[in-house]
Amino acid sequence: DQQVKQNSPSLSVQEGRISILNCDYTNSMFDYFLWYKKYPAEGPTFLISISSIKDKNEDGRFTVFLNKSAKHLSLHIVPSQPGDSAVYFCAAYNYGQNFVFGPGTRLSVLP
Amino acid sequence: GAGVSQTPSNKVTEKGKYVELRCDPISGHTALYWYRQSLGQGPEFLIYFQGTGAADDSGLPNDRFFAVRPEGSVSTLKIQRTERGDSAVYLCASRGQTTDTQYFGPGTRLTVL
Numbered sequence: 001d002q003q004v005k006q007n008s009p010s011l012s013v014q015e016g017r018i019s020i021l022n023c024d025y026t027n028s029m030f031d032y033f034l035w036y037k038k039y040p041a042e043g044p045t046f047l048i049s050i051s052s053i054k055d056k057n058e059d060g061r062f063t064v065f066l067n068k069s070a071k072h073l074s075l076h077i078v079p080s081q082p083g084d085s086a087v088y089f090c091a092a093y094n095y096g097q098n099f100v101f102g103p104g105t106r107l108s109v110l111p
Numbered sequence: 112g113a114g115v116s117q118t119p120s121n122k123v124t125e126k127g128k129y130v131e132l133r134c135d136p137i138s139g140h141t142a143l144y145w146y147r148q149s150l151g152q153g154p155e156f157l158i159y160f161q162g163t164g165a166a167d168d169s170g171l172p173n174d175r176f177f178a179v180r181p182e183g184s185v186s187t188l189k190i191q192r193t194e195r196g197d198s199a200v201y202l203c204a205s206r207g208q209t210t211d212t213q214y215f216g217p218g219t220r221l222t223v224l
Binding site: 004006009031032034036041042043044045046049051089091093095096097098099100101102103104 | 115117144146151152153154155156159166167169170202204211212213214215216217218
């Protein structure tokens with residue numbers, strides 16, 4: 001049973017437009033959520049996170065929204081740039097336990 | 112270096128052989144995680160260390176897999192009698208005491224022929 005789901009395996013967006021990546025989870029006990037970006041042949045790189053007590057966190061072009069009642073979070077990238085093309089993983093964490101990752105969404109930003 | 116390092120970056124071995132994968136976490140990070148990532152999937156949790164002890168090893172697939180962290184810093188993931196299905200990228204991550212964020216190493220790509 002997948003506790004963290006990313007139902008879109010891929011997404012293509014025009015440069016300058018908004019990219020929206022979605023993530024759903026099933027375990028209401030998760031305390032913390034993170035987004036990672038991964039380029040080929042590299043390890044995942046931390047991007048942005050949000051605590052379960054918040055509903056929004058913003059860092060430059062990246063904003064994460066959390067809807068606890070819907071068990072849904074999303075990552076918004078505005079404006080999208082070609083260098084944002086990568087695989088994005090959503091991860092969830094329960095304090096003192098391990099992290100659970102989604103299967104990833106491949107974002108392609110077209111020039 | 113400032114980041115998590117993993118060696119080797121690539122390992123090719125034959126079915127039935129023994130392999131060791133090494134992870135050097137960020138200095139001072141007490142928590143260390145091992146993950147396995149297959150093509151098209153997210154990182155799959157294997158084991159989590161807090162200091163020298165394994166706090167959670169529920170992700171290890173079977174008793175051919177074992178990991179140690181004897182001094183609370185460097186960790187070694189050991190795989191005995193490797194099988195072709197063990198082929199994957201093995202990722203290590205570490206986390207400090209005052210943060211909930213993990214930082215990943217570049218991974219070791221293991222290929223079992």
